[in-house]
Amino acid sequence: METSTKLVPEYFGRYVFDDTTMRARLPKDTYKAMIRTMKDGRSLDISIANVVANAMKDWAIELGATHYTHWFQPMTGITAEKHDSFISPDDSGRVIMEFSGKELVKGEPDASSFPSGGLRATYEARGYTAWDPTSYAFVKDGVLCIPTAFCSFGGDALDKKTPLLRSMETLNRQALRVLKLFGNTDVTSVKTTVGPEQEYFLIDKALYDRRPDLIFAGRTLFGARSPKGQELDDHYFGTIKPRVAAFMKELDEELWKLGVYAKTEHNEAAPAQHELAPIFTTANIAADHNQLTMELMQKIARKHDMVCLLHEKPFAGITGSGKHNNWSMTTNTGVNLLNPGETPYENAQFLLFLCAVLKAVDDYQDILRVSAASAGNDHRLGAAEAPPAVISVFLGDELTAILAALEKEKSYNAKEKTLMRVGVHVLPKFPKDTTDRNRTSPFAFTGNKFEFRMVGSAMSVSDCNTFLNTAVAEVLSGFADELEGAESFEQALHDLIVKTIRAHKRIIFNGNGYDDAWIAEAEKRGLDNLKTTPQAIPVLLREKNIALFCKHKVLTEREIRARYEIMLEGYVKVLHIEALTMVDMVRKDILPTVSAYADKLARTAIDKKNAIGSLACKYELNTLERLSACTDAIYDALISLEKAIDSVRGEEDKLLSAKAYETRVVPAMQELRRHVDLAETMTAYKDWPYPTYGDLLFGIKN
Ligand code: ADP
Numbered sequence: 157m158e159t160s161t162k163l164v165p166e167y168f169g170r171y172v173f174d175d176t177t178m179r180a181r182l183p184k185d186t187y188k189a190m191i192r193t194m195k196d197g198r199s200l201d202i203s204i205a206n207v208v209a210n211a212m213k214d215w216a217i218e219l220g221a222t223h224y225t226h227w228f229q230p231m232t233g234i235t236a237e238k239h240d241s242f243i244s245p246d247d248s249g250r251v252i253m254e255f256s257g258k259e260l261v262k263g264e265p266d267a268s269s270f271p272s273g274g275l276r277a278t279y280e281a282r283g284y285t286a287w288d289p290t291s292y293a294f295v296k297d298g299v300l301c302i303p304t305a306f307c308s309f310g311g312d313a314l315d316k317k318t319p320l321l322r323s324m325e326t327l328n329r330q331a332l333r334v335l336k337l338f339g340n341t342d343v344t345s346v347k348t349t350v351g352p353e354q355e356y357f358l359i360d361k362a363l364y365d366r367r368p369d370l371i372f373a374g375r376t377l378f379g380a381r382s383p384k385g386q387e388l389d390d391h392y393f394g395t396i397k398p399r400v401a402a403f404m405k406e407l408d409e410e411l412w413k414l415g416v417y418a419k420t421e422h423n424e425a426a427p428a429q430h431e432l433a434p435i436f437t438t439a440n441i442a443a444d445h446n447q448l449t450m451e452l453m454q455k456i457a458r459k460h461d462m463v464c465l466l467h468e469k470p471f472a473g474i475t476g477s478g479k480h481n482n483w484s485m486t487t488n489t490g491v492n493l494l495n496p497g498e499t500p501y502e503n504a505q506f507l508l509f510l511c512a513v514l515k516a517v518d519d520y521q522d523i524l525r526v527s528a529a530s531a532g533n534d535h536r537l538g539a540a541e542a543p544p545a546v547i548s549v550f551l552g553d554e555l556t557a558i559l560a561a562l563e564k565e566k567s568y569n570a571k572e573k574t575l576m577r578v579g580v581h582v583l584p585k586f587p588k589d590t591t592d593r594n595r596t597s598p599f600a601f602t603g604n605k606f607e608f609r610m611v612g613s614a615m616s617v618s619d620c621n622t623f624l625n626t627a628v629a630e631v632l633s634g635f636a637d638e639l640e641g642a643e644s645f646e647q648a649l650h651d652l653i654v655k656t657i658r659a660h661k662r663i664i665f666n667g668n669g670y671d672d673a674w675i676a677e678a679e680k681r682g683l684d685n686l687k688t689t690p691q692a693i694p695v696l697l698r699e700k701n702i703a704l705f706c707k708h709k710v711l712t713e714r715e716i717r718a719r720y721e722i723m724l725e726g727y728v729k730v731l732h733i734e735a736l737t738m739v740d741m742v743r744k745d746i747l748p749t750v751s752a753y754a755d756k757l758a759r760t761a762i763d764k765k766n767a768i769g770s771l772a773c774k775y776e777l778n779t780l781e782r783l784s785a786c787t788d789a790i791y792d793a794l795i796s797l798e799k800a801i802d803s804v805r806g807e808e809d810k811l812l813s814a815k816a817y818e819t820r821v822v823p824a825m826q827e828l829r830r831h832v833d834l835a836e837t838m839t840a841y842k843d844w845p846y847p848t849y850g851d852l853l854f855g856i857k858n
Pocket residue numbers: 349350351352353433434435436437482483484485492602604605
C-alpha cells in the first residue's frame with residue numbers, strides 16, 4: 157500500500173485541492189482571488205472560476221479521476237453525489253477532458269427524490285448546487301468532489317449546508333460588533349470552530365448479514381441481554397483488538413489523505429464500541445469532514461469484514477452512541493473567544509461571550525433539543541446513560557462560583573475580600589474540569605469550548621451548529637445594541653454581565669444529569685423537557701424561533717416549515733420500517749422457530765415416556781409449558797402491533813401521524829420485543845434464528 161512506507165506529512169491532504177496545491181497550481185492572481193473568496197466570502201468572477209476549474213481538473217486527472225461531482229448534503233442528513241465525466245467529444249471523433257468554471261460553480265442535479273418538505277414540487281424536479289469555495293474540493297474513488305450547497309430554483313435551501321453557512325455569517329457579523337467595542341480593530345472575521353467526536357460500533361459482517369433488523373433498521377429490534385455487558389468497564393480505553401486496529405489504521409490513513417484531522421481513536425464504554433475524535437476546524441468544514449468520516453468508517457469496515465453501526469442505540473441495555481459537538485468561536489487573529497485569557501481585559505471579553513452562550517442556550521434550549529431529535533436518538537436521550545432530554549449547562553464549580561460572586565456583587569476571594577469587577581480584576585484561575593461528573597451534562601464548558609453532547613451518532617452536525625450559531629448571534633446582537641449606546645462602556649458591560657447571569661442562571665447545572673431529582677428540579681426551574689422527537693419538533697414553529705431564523709436570514713418561514721415536515725416524515729418512516737421489520741421477523745423466523753422448538757420438547761418428552769415409562773422430563777415439560785405460553789403472548793403482541801400499524805395508516809397530518817406512531821406503534825413494538833426476548837432465553841442456542849447479543853457484542857475476538 158502506498159501509504160505504509162510514507163510519512164504522514166507526505167500524504168496528508170494528498171487528495172485535497174488545498175491551499176498548498178492551489179498555490180502551486182494556480183496563477184498568482186487567480187490564487188489571490190481564491191483566497192479572498194475563501195476568507196471574506198467574495199464571489200468569484202467566472203473568468204477566474206474557469207482557470208480554477210481547469211487546474212482542478214488537471215490535478216484530479218493526475219490522481220486518477222475521470223468524473224466530477226457536486227457533493228452536497230440534502231435533508232436526508234447524509235451526502236449525495238451524481239457523477240459526470242470530464243469527457244467531451246472533439247472534432248476527430250475522440251474525446252478530450254474538460255471542466256469549465258460554469259460546471260465548477262453551479263450544477264443542476266435531477267434531484268426530485270430528495271426530501272424538500274413541499275418546497276419544490278416534483279414536476280419542477282431540478283434544484284441547483286452552488287460551490288462552497290471555503291471547503292476544499294477533493295478526490296474520492298476516482299471522482300473530483302466539489303462541496304456544494306443545494307437550493308431550489310426559487311432560492312429555498314434544500315440542504316443542511318446552506319443554513320449553516322448563513323448562520324456562520326450572522327454570528328460573524330454580530331461577534332465583530334461586540335469585538336469592536338472592546339477595541340479589537342485588527343479582527344476582520346470570527347468563525348465558529350467545531351470538533352465532533354464520533355462514536356460507533358463495529359461488528360462482524362457475517363453476523364450482521366444474519367440480522368434483518370440490523371440490515372433494515374440499523375439497530376437490533378430483538379435480543380435478550382448477554383450474561384456480560386459493560387458492567388466491568390473493561391472495554392473502555394482497553395487494548396484495541398488487532399482486527400479493529402487494522403481498521404483504525406486504514407481509516408486514519410484514508411481520512412488523512414482527504415485532509416481530515418483524525419486525531420484520537422479509542423475503545424468506548426460498551427463492548428464493540430469505539431470513538432474517533434478529530435482536531436477541530438471551521439464549522440462548515442468540520443461538518444463536511446464528519447460526513448466523510450462516517451462514510452469512510454462504513455466503507456473501510458466492510459473491507460475488514462466488519463460493519464460499522466452508526467445508529468444511536470444498536471443494542472438495548474448497552475450504552476448508545478453520540479456525537480459530542482465541541483464548539484467555540486475564533487477570530488482571524490487566532491483568539492479563541494471562549495478562552496478565559498490572562499488579563500482583566502481578556503477576562504471581561506471572555507465573560508461576555510460566555511454569558512452570550514448561557515443566554516442563547518437558555519432562550520433557545522428548545523431548538524437545540526430539536527437539533528438532536530430523531531427516532532434513533534429517542535432511545536438514547538433521557539435513557540439514564542446519555543444526557544437527559546433536558547438542556548442545561550455545566551460550568552464547573554469554580555466558574556459557577558465566580559459567576560455567583562459577580563451576580564451577588566460579593567467578594568469572590570474570601571481571603572482578600574475583593575469585590576469582583578468585570579474589566580478590572582483578573583479572574584481567579586479555574587482548572588479545566590477533568591472529573592467524570594460532567595459527562596452527564598448535555599452542554600458542558602470544558603475550559604475553552606462548549607461540548608454539546610446530545611447530538612446523535614448518525615446525525616449531521618450541521619443542524620446543531622446552525623441553531624447554536626444563530627441563537628448566539630441573536631444574543632450578541634442584543635448585547636451590541638445595548639453596549640454601543642452606553643455612556644460608560646465599562647459600567648454597561650459590568651451591568652450587562654450581572655444582569656445576564658441573574659436572568660439565566662437557571663440553565664446552569666453542575667450535578668448529575670441522570671438523576672431523577674434533577675428532572676424534577678429542572679421542571680421547577682421552568683426548563684423544557686421534550687422527551688421524544690414528536691414532542692420536540694413542534695417547537696420549531698414557536699413564534700420566537702421563526703422570528704429568530706427569519707431575522708438572521710438563516711431560514712425563511714417556508715424553509716422552517718419544510719424542515720418541520722421533513723423531520724416528522726423521517727420519524728414516521730423510520731418507525732414504520734422498524735415495525736414492519738419486526739412483524740416480518742416474528743412471522744417468518746421467530747414464531748416458526750419457537751413453535752418448532754416447543755414441538756421438539758414435546759416429542760422428546762413423549763419419547764422419553766415411551767422409552768422409560770416414567771415422567772423424568774422436568775426440563776422438557778416445564779420449558780414446553782412456559783415457552784408455549786410465551787409463544788401465545790408473542791402471537792397476541794404481533795397481532796396488536798399489526799393492528800397498531802394499520803390504525804396509523806393514512807393520517808395526512810404529519811404531526812398527528814408522528815404522535816400516533818409514538819403512542820400506538822412504539823408501545824406495541826416494545827411489548828412484542830419483551831415476549832420475544834423472553835422466548836430467546838428458553839430456546840436452544842443452535843435453534844435461535846439470529847446471532848445473539850453475546851455473538852454480536854463479543855464477536856470480534858482478535
Ligand atoms: P476532551 O474533551 O477530552 O477534553 P479535547 O479538549 O482534546 O478533549 O477535545 C475534544 C474535542 O474538542 C476534539 O475534537 C478537539 O478538536 C475539540 N476542540 C478542542 N478545542 C476546540 C475549539 N476551540 N473549538 C472546537 N472544538 C475544539
